[in-house]
Amino acid sequence: MKKNEVPQDKSKMMSECRELCYAVDESGNYTTVRSTGWKAKQIVNAQAWELIEEKANDVKKKVLRGELSPIAYYMARHQMDLKLLSDYAGFSKRKIKKHLNPECFDKLDDSILEHYAKVFSLTVDELKEVR
Amino acid sequence: MNIDFQHKQSAHCESGVTSSLLKYHGVDLSEAMVFGIGSGLFFAYLPFVKVNYLPLTTFRYTPGYVFKSATKRLGIKVRSLRYRYPSKAMADIDTIIERGSPVGLQVGVYWLPYFPPSYRFHFNAHNIVVYGKENGEYLISDPVMETPVRCSYDDLMRVRFAKGPLAPKGRMYYIEKIPERIEFNKAIRKGIKVTVKNMLSIPFPMVGVKGIRYLARHMKKWPDKLGSKKALLYLGQVIRMQEEIGTGGAGFRFMFSSFLQEASGFLNLKSMSGLSEDMTIVGDKWREFALASARSCKNNEVSPELYGKLAGILTECSNMEENIFKELKKILF
Numbered sequence: 101m102k103k104n105e106v107p108q109d110k111s112k113m114m115s116e117c118r119e120l121c122y123a124v125d126e127s128g129n130y131t132t133v134r135s136t137g138w139k140a141k142q143i144v145n146a147q148a149w150e151l152i153e154e155k156a157n158d159v160k161k162k163v164l165r166g167e168l169s170p171i172a173y174y175m176a177r178h179q180m181d182l183k184l185l186s187d188y189a190g191f192s193k194r195k196i197k198k199h200l201n202p203e204c205f206d207k208l209d210d211s212i213l214e215h216y217a218k219v220f221s222l223t224v225d226e227l228k229e230v231r
Numbered sequence: 232m233n234i235d236f237q238h239k240q241s242a243h244c245e246s247g248v249t250s251s252l253l254k255y256h257g258v259d260l261s262e263a264m265v266f267g268i269g270s271g272l273f274f275a276y277l278p279f280v281k282v283n284y285l286p287l288t289t290f291r292y293t294p295g296y297v298f299k300s301a302t303k304r305l306g307i308k309v310r311s312l313r314y315r316y317p318s319k320a321m322a323d324i325d326t327i328i329e330r331g332s333p334v335g336l337q338v339g340v341y342w343l344p345y346f347p348p349s350y351r352f353h354f355n356a357h358n359i360v361v362y363g364k365e366n367g368e369y370l371i372s373d374p375v376m377e378t379p380v381r382c383s384y385d386d387l388m389r390v391r392f393a394k395g396p397l398a399p400k401g402r403m404y405y406i407e408k409i410p411e412r413i414e415f416n417k418a419i420r421k422g423i424k425v426t427v428k429n430m431l432s433i434p435f436p437m438v439g440v441k442g443i444r445y446l447a448r449h450m451k452k453w454p455d456k457l458g459s460k461k462a463l464l465y466l467g468q469v470i471r472m473q474e475e476i477g478t479g480g481a482g483f484r485f486m487f488s489s490f491l492q493e494a495s496g497f498l499n500l501k502s503m504s505g506l507s508e509d510m511t512i513v514g515d516k517w518r519e520f521a522l523a524s525a526r527s528c529k530n531n532e533v534s535p536e537l538y539g540k541l542a543g544i545l546t547e548c549s550n551m552e553e554n555i556f557k558e559l560k561k562i563l564f
Contacts, residue, residue, distance in 0.1 A: 101485055101515055117347055118377060120242045122263065122485035124511060130263070130489035132242070134377075140518075140525035141474045145349055147467040147528055179283070179341075179353055187394035 103131065107138035152179055163230045169205030170230045171196070174220045188219045233363035236333050238372040238379045242486055243478040244358040245297045246271055247374030248335045251360055255333055256406050258305070258413065267490030268422035269301030272483055273429055275438045276446040282396065285468040288446065290479035292429070294337055294356035294397055298404060300425070304418035308408040314401035317388050324361055324369070327405055333362040333372075337402040339393025345373070345380045350475070355397040361387075419494045423563060426487075427556045440556070443549035447542035451535065459533035466541070467528045470521050481521065484514030502562050506555050513551045520544040 103123045118134040125131045159176040162168045175185050182193045189196065198204050199216075210224055217227045236255055241247025246266040253260055260268075271291060278286040291297075295311065302309045314320035327334050339355040340346050363370035368381040382390075391401045430439040437445050446469070453462040473480035488510040495503035524541055527533070 101481070101511070101518065117375075119375070120240045121482065122242060122489050128508075130485075130492050130507075134240075138474070140470065140521045143525040143529045144467045144470045145475060147464070148352070148471060149349070151464065184353065184395050187398075 103133055106133040106135050108135060109137045109139045109142065111137055111139075111142050152176075160230060163202075166202055169200050169202045170227060171205065171216055172200045173230045174216070174222070174227070178220060185219070189215050191215070233365065233370065234328060234331060234333050236360065236362035236370075236372060239374070240377050241374040242482055243271070244374050245291075245294070245356075246301075246486070248358040248360055249298045249301055251372060251374065252333060252335055252406055253302075253305075253307075256307075256409050258307070258409060261489075261493065263486050263489035264419075264493055265301050266297065266483075266486050267426070267494060268304055268418045269297035269299075270422050270425040270429060271297045272426050272487050274440070274442050276442050276449070277437055278449065282468075285465060288469050288472040290473060290483055291356075294358075294399075295402065295404070298335065298358075300422070301418075302406070304421045305413050305415070306410045306418075307406060307413075308410075309404060309406050311402065311404040314403075317392050317401065320391060320401035320403065321384065321388055323403060325364065327403075328361065328363060332405050332407075333360050334403050334405045335360055336387075336391060336404075337399035338387075338390040339395070339399060340390070341393060342386065342389045344382060344386050345376070353393070353395045355393050355395055355399055415497055419497055420563060423494070423559055427560050430552065430556050431560075440549045440553040443545055443552070447545040447549070450542045450545070451539050454533045454535050454538050459531070462533050462538070463528050463531065466524050466538075470524050470528070473517070474521050481514045481517035484510055484517055488514065498563075500562060503559070506558055506562075509551065509555050513548055513555070516544060516548045516551065520548065 101121070101123045103125050106121045106123050118136050120132050121135045122130055123133050156173065156176040159168060159173050163170055163173045180188070182196055186193045186196055191199070199208065213224045213227055217224045220227065234255075237251070239247070239251055241250065241262045243262070243266065246262045246269065249269065250260055250262040250265045253265065273292045274290055276286070276288050280287040298309070299311070312323070324334055336359050337355070338357050338359055339353065340357045341351050341353045343351070343357070358374070360372040361369050362372060368383055369387050371380050371382050373380055391399055393399060433439055436442070450466070453465055457465060474482070478486070488507040491507035491510060492504050495501065495507065520541060523544065527537055527541070
């Protein structure tokens with residue numbers, strides 16, 4: 101890649117932060133150039149976020165219909181699967197599966213909910229609500 | 232307790248952190264040199280390991296490898312620690328900084344407060360330097376950021392104990408002692424030797440230049456085997472691993488080229504800078520592959536012909552790289 105070929109594709113989604121790229125200057129020597137972004141990266145990054153959004157919205161609908169507990173929604177929002185949430189919250193996967201059931205969730209003690217709230221950086225009241 | 236530490240942005244987090252730590256201790260080696268000496272270039276496609284339900288493609292070795300190998304080959308004494316208790320892990324930062332040494336940390340990026348939101352995935356092999364504390368906040372040199380940043384105690388503890396694959400478990404590392412004389416040429420040779428070995432002769436079909444071909448063969452079959460939606464996701468994942476997560480594909484090739492160029496000066500081997508030019512061409516090929524793949528993702532284009540074409544570019548990359556590494560072996564060993 102030549103110095104003048106370093107991509108400078110700006111996009112709103114990516115932050116202001118520029119990246120450092122290695123490129124060749126006029127006399128054939130390597131140097132570093134800052135890049136404001138590259139569309140190839142932006143496309144695949146957007147693809148990944150679309151998938152996360154899609155999944156979270158699906159789960160959200162199920163939570164609002166009363167098929168799943170709010171934990172399922174925040175789990176999807178934070179790109180977590182059962183294993184990862186289990187690592188963070190300190191409950192077994194089997195237990196978390198139970199907590200995903202809305203009926204079981206309603207009976208849960210605040211002390212248990214606090215664990216989840218802490219993982220998702222919410223208060224217990226916020227955790228109970230999905231908007 | 233602040234250390235006069237010079238922040239320097241780099242292309243790849245681990246080689247950047249290593250280079251900055253070395254520089255602080257008086258060893259002036261560029262990021263590219265550290266990357267080469269630490270054998271940072273690697274490839275593996277492991278379809279049976281899934282990340283977010285998608286197969287793993289990796290362009291780097293395990294986290295910590297570059298720091299460990301580069302310092303070892305330079306004869307530098309380092310310490311690397313993992314922790315069970317977060318409070319102890321945090322207290323130890325203060326102790327080491329008090330002694331006048333900045334520390335490197337492995338962290339997860341998901342909860343990293345200053346990180347660009349669009350990069351916040353559960354990726355746990357990021358590296359940063361902590362060089363001081365002010366008003367309860369840690370002073371941080373994050374090699375991917377343009378300027379130094381700050382992070383609170385709680386936030387830093389959280390990212391050091393991020394969970395999931397490659398969990399950092401509070402990993403902290405720092406330089407203890409620099410030897411009186413460093414044998415750069417020996418270290419450079421060793422770094423290249425191991426890179427050549429990793430890319431050419433690990434007897435496993437999914438690793439090195441063979442691994443690139445293996446991915447190419449698999450990729451051709453994706454449209455028929457997986458259906459169009461999944462094929463696009465698989466392809467997008469490869470590009471993300473290649474270009475986003477820790478620089479990866481093309482970026483690493485350019486960095487390796489830069490290393491070969493610098494190293495040829497150290498070793499006084501003109502023929503090596505020719506190979507640097509060849510590696511630059513391979514890097515451009517990887518970029519071509521990324522761009523063509525991203526376009527197909529954007530336009531939802533899936534056809535065996537298109538995927539065959541993309542696989543063709545990969546095979547070309549792999550053939551060219553194989554020649555370069557064979558040539559390097561001939562020149563040096």
